[in-house]
Amino acid sequence: MNQRNWIYLGLILLLLAIGVWINLPNNPGIHIGNFNRDLDTRLGLDLRGGLQVLLEADLPADQQVDQESLEVARQIMENRSNALGVEEVSFQTAGTRRLVGEFPGATNVEEVLATIQKTGLLEFVDMGTTPPAEGTIVVTDFATGSSTQPTPAATEVSPTLAATDTANTTDPAATPAVGETQPEVWHTVMTGAELDEVGVSTDQLGDYMVTFSLKPESAQKFAAYTSQNVGKVLGIVLDKKVISTPSIQSPITEGRGDIEGGFTQQSANALAVQLRYGSLPIPLKVVESRVIGPSLGSDSLQKSLIAGIVGLVIIILFMLLYYRLPGGVADLAILLYALVLLSLFKLLPVTLTLPGIAGLMLSTGSALDANILIFERLKEELRAGRTLGQALPVAWRRAWPSIRDSNIATLITCIILFWFGSAFGASIVKGFAVTLMLGVMVSLFTALIVTRTFLTLALGAVKPKNLARWFGI
Amino acid sequence: MLDILGKRYYFFALSLLLIIPGMIMLATLGIPLAIDFKGGSLLEVSFDSGKAPQPADVIGVYNELGIQDARVQATGPDILIIRSPFMEDAVRSQVVDAMQERFNDTVTIRRFDSVGPSIGQEVASRAAMAVALAALAVIIYITYAFRGIPHAFRYGVCAIIAMIHDVLVVLSISAIGGHFLGWQIDSLFLTALLTVIGFSVQDKIVVFDRIRENTSILRRIPFERLVNHSIVQTLQRSINTQLMTVEFMLLALALFGGVTLREFAVILLVGLFMGTYSSIFIAAPFLVLWENREWRGWFGRNKKANALS
Secondary structure, eight states: OHHHHHHHHHHHHHHHHHHHHHTOTTOOOEEETTEEEOOOOEEOHHHHOEEEEEEEEOSOTTSOOOHHHHHHHHHHHHHHHHTTTOTTOEEEEETTTEEEEEEETOOOHHHHHHHHHSOOOEEEEEOTTSOOOTTOBOEESOOTTOSOOOOTTOTTTHHHHHHHTTOSSOOTTHHHHHHHHSSSEEEEEEEGGGEEEEEEEEOTTOOEEEEEEEOHHHHHHHHHHHHHTTTSBEEEEETTEEEEOOBOOSOOOSSEEEEEEEEOHHHHHHHHHHHHTSSOSSOEEEEEEEEEOHHHHHHHHHHHHHHHHHHHHHHHHHHHHHHHHHHHHHHHHHHHHHHHHHHHHHHTTOEEOHHHHHHHHHHHHHHHHHHHHHHHHHHHHHHTTOOHHHHHHHHHHHHHHHHHHHHHHHHHHHHHHHHHHHHHTOHHHHHHHHHHHHHHHHHHHIIIIIIHHHHHHHHHHHOOSOHHHHHOO | OOOOGGGHHHHHHHHHHHHHHHHHHHHHHOOOBOHHHHOEEEEEEEETTSOOOOHHHHHHHHHHTTOOSOEEEEEETTEEEEEESOOOHHHHHHHHHHHHHHHTSOEEEEEEEEEOHHHHHHHHHHHHHHHHHHHHHHHHHHHHHTTTSTTHHHHHHHHHHHHHHHHHHHHHHHHHHHHHHOOOBOHHHHHHHHHHHHHHHHHHHHHHHHHHHHHHHOOSSOHHHHHHHHHHHHHHHHHHHHHHHHHHHHHHHHHHOSHHHHHHHHHHHHHHHHHHHHIIIIIHHHHHHHHHTGGGGTTSSOHHHHHHO
């Protein structure tokens, strides 16, 4: 028994050390292999300000939304949003026909909506022989909305092409020439609108490739262009971002071609999807938008922080005055509870929102309740004339069922709320459930292990004689 | 010893007194739903000059943009909250610019929510479904946890009845606040309600646990006295937990400030107090009421049953 307490104390101190380390202001974060965590407190939009939009499939209500299409739409939305330069943009599916987009710090609704609602633009770009790396944002000469369709015979570029189309081998002089005259503007050969079908298949060796066919009117153009540019790179650019840089191996004369080059089934599919759905696979409309200005967000955060600290101080004083020695022990346990919970929020990570803070406060209440239940029982047993040595285990045994059952009921409620919240995109319900659930689990741990171990050890050290003074009976 | 159960019908009457006026208001005046649940736009702006224009002038700007039914609420010397029906994207972008121009002031957006009409209702009905399912699960769990004593099922049902009581009191208070103070039921209200529900159920189980324990210790005394005894034994704990939790919340929220959060604080305060109150004055008495089948005496048909109890 005694030895077990010392082991527990060791484990608690270890936990304390980990908790303190995680919450150090200049913590470097955890980076082990693929596991990367920066260990920052993540704040929801309601606390840091930003924009949230809810997009819904613009289809008749009774029509099923294809989940794969929704996922593709989500990816496209995320790609488009990244172009805004807002950090940590996220898009998530909510339910079966909605997407939630979050833009921390953004306040210009119109700019964001304009960007994410525009039709994706897929371009095939002449990249000569030294294409930019995939993922680069490039400038092309295809102007969105302009009436001029780009053709392979665009006047200012074709002389250069004519100069280099003589051989398959690289001509070092020609490509830089393009770079010098037009340092960053690449020429668009055709757009995604001219694609007819895109698919994935395998060649004789079983390697994956993306196949495509062109609309009849474009096949001719494309044949002319590819015949002249064998060996050069025809970059595929989606919303001005390079997504693939295949080179032309042979003229594509019949309006059918394929792209190969070390694809896995997944990457081939991904490229095919992007080629096929330069525009969204399903129409989306904005059904809800919420902007929280940075001042309101930081206001709420600051006030809840002050409130939390003041509340905690009052509780600590009350416990100490009312329950004396056990109260002091409970205070230590509550501080450890706060530390562990904060660490968990950073580790998992949990995004803190206002409903989340409400869940957190409620779970702190239940952590206190567990301690109060035990101490009230302890007083009862002491008043009934038991010695301290007898009373402590009895109080624990009797208080435990009520702590267990009341907390399990709360956990059950949390699980159901969380499940509903995620399945139907009710983020308030979800945010509340997550922090309450974690809080209740940690509070069970602190009440049962931490309070008990500390109290047993404290009693061993103090050996109180005057029960009235030490326990406030 | 304190006789709480003997006065149970007074407490029932008190609860009805709290609930019925609010329910009548809800039925006659409707639920004061915020845009979160009925759709619409809410724009909260601050004016950098430190002085907000007259509400009528703001409504004028809205009218010129073709938005009818705008309502303006001043929540500070330089802050206005403007509620209006759902705006189309094109209109939304013009509102702030139009105000800047008209009032010759820099307008900062603090909050700008725009919710489509169907979305809000869905959130509310989904949340209600989640709570209903959770209540069912709690009944099942309590029935299981109390399987060792007679009529375990009753404990779960009584806990949920008391929880519904708490929700009704909160709704009633909000209806009254909605009518007289312009409160609205928004997503923050939903958060408060979830908190109240969580706290309520947890508190019931603590009191019931004492009844469960006493049932096996004190076999000979009548059920009513046993329940009363259990309530009194847990009273100190109830008061302390209530003080701590509520004090914590209250302080937290009093410091929050702001009009919207003040509502939140009041609702939480009332709701959490009810969570403790209903454990003692609703949940436990209902167990006794059920045990005695007191409803048989309610309408004068069987006076004997009442007299026996």
